[in-house]
Amino acid sequence: MTSEALARALNTNPVVVRRLMGGLREHGYVHSEKGHGGGWTLSCQLDRVTLRDIYEALDAPRLFAIGNRSEKTECLVEEAVNDAMSGVLADATAQLLARFGQITLAALHADFHQRLAARHAPATLCK
C-alpha cells in the first residue's frame, strides 16, 4: 500500500504517513519499497507487536500534558512539588506503558473484524 493511499484513508498527508512509518520501518514492523509498484508492506506478526512497541518505535512522544516547568530549580517550593509530581507521573507512565504492552495489534485486528461483521459490510478502507 502506498503512502498516498494510506494518507487518504487516514485523512492526512503522504509525507506525514512516511514520517510515522519511518519509525516503524526502523524497528522492522513494516517494509518499504521505492519505485513502481512500491509502497509499504507489513513485516511483523500482529500478535508479536503491541501498542507499546508502536509507541516506542514512534520515538516515545510526550504522554502527559502536565509536568514540571523545569527540572532544575533554585526554588525549594518548586523542588518539593516537582518531586511529588515526578513520582506520580513516573508511576502513571509505567502503568500506561504496561497496559499498552498488553494490547497487541492482533487484538485490535480481531476487534476490527468483529465490528466489521456486526456491520455486515465488506472490508474496505475508510476512504
Added chain:
Amino acid sequence: MTSEALARALNTNPVVVRRLMGGLREHGYVHSEKGHGGGWTLSCQLDRVTLRDIYEALDAPRLFAIGNRSEKTECLVEEAVNDAMSGVLADATAQLLARFGQITLAALHADFHQRLAARHAPATLCK
C-alpha cells in the same frame, strides 16, 4: 501577598497569577482583597486540600498529550483503537487523580521546610 509579588516569585506575570488564583478563590482555598493593602490570603487548612483539589479548582485541564483524534468516526479501525486507548487512559486518569488526592498541601509544606532546614537558609521567596 499581592499578585505582583507572587508573579515575581513564580517568574511570571501578575495577570497569569490572578487567572490561576481565581479558580482557587472560587473554591474557597484563598481569599482576595482589592485596594490598598489588598492581595491574596490563604483561607483553607493545608491538610484539608490536596493536589487533586487544586487540579479541579483549576478547571481540570487536559492531563494527557495523547488521545483520540476524534470521538466519533466512521472508521472501524479507528473505532477499535479508540476503544482500546480510552479504557487505558480512563484508568490512568483515575490512578493519577487518586494519587494527587493523597498529596496534601500540608505534606508539600512540610517537605519544603525540611529542604529549607537542610540548606540552613532563612525562609524567603525565591525572588
Added chain:
DNA sequence: TCTCATGTAACTTCATGTGTTGCTAGAGTG
C-alpha cells in the same frame, strides 16, 4: 482624590504538532 490592589477582556507571543512543497533517489515500464 490619589494610590494601590484585584477583575477581566482582548490581544500578542511562543511552542509544538501537523500539513505542505519541492526536490532527490531508486525501481519498474515502454
Added chain:
DNA sequence: CACTCTAGCAACACATGAAGTTACATGAGA
C-alpha cells in the same frame, strides 16, 4: 533511454493552545 511511480527528506507554512501582555474598569484604603 526517457518516463512514471514510489519513498526519503529538508525546509517551510499553518493551526492550535498555553502563556504572557496590555489596557481599562472596579473597589478599597490613605
